Amino acid sequence: MREQIQKWYNWLKQATSTEKQELAHVCSDGRQLWATDGHSLHARHVETGKKGHVTLDEDGLFQVNANGRLPDFAASLPQSQPIASIVVERDRLLQALAGQDQHVRLTFFAPGQAVELSSSGAYALVMPLEGLEEADFWQPESTAR
Numbered sequence: 001m002r003e004q005i006q007k008w009y010n011w012l013k014q015a016t017s018t019e020k021q022e023l024a025h026v027c028s029d030g031r032q033l034w035a036t037d038g039h040s041l042h043a044r045h046v047e048t049g050k051k052g053h054v055t056l057d058e059d060g061l062f063q064v065n066a067n068g069r070l071p072d073f074a075a076s077l078p079q080s081q082p083i084a085s086i087v088v089e090r091d092r093l094l095q096a097l098a099g100q101d102q103h104v105r106l107t108f109f110a111p112g113q114a115v116e117l118s119s120s121g122a123y124a125l126v127m128p129l130e131g132l133e134e135a136d137f138w139q140p141e142s143t144a145r
Contacts, residue, residue, distance in 0.1 A: 002060035008033070008044050009056055015042035022071055025053040028064045031141050034073045041076050043140040074142035084108040086115055086128040096124035 017023035101119035
């Protein structure tokens with residue numbers, strides 16, 4: 001479990017800011033862990049029951065330090081309904097992204113159709129998966145929702 005926690009923490013830490021001190025931490029609101037640098041947001045469904053900044057203790061487990069005011073990550077969450085939603089295999093999406101140039105355009109055509117990735121010199125199409133239910137997916141909780 002320690003390796004999984006380290007993996008989750010490292011992924012969350014990637015979304016923290018090195019320029020803005022208030023966004024330099026992985027945070028917990030008790031229901032989920034999250035981090036943002038103001039341009040992207042990563043969240044993980046881990047209930048700690050505590051609010052504060054998150055680090056890993058000497059045993060590699062989550063440790064929540066209740067200090068200061070947490071940024072309002074919920075303000076970054078979309079408040080409208082999506083125009084299209086598809087499900088793709090993560091590894092196929094990563095493979096398609098790996099060949100792209102720095103700026104990638106994602107194009108969504110309609111539910112149940114492929115997602116198109118294109119950049120200045122590369123193109124990929126990732127086909128959707130079918131048969132998964134809404135309950136198979138998690139989103140961060142927000143009091144605004």
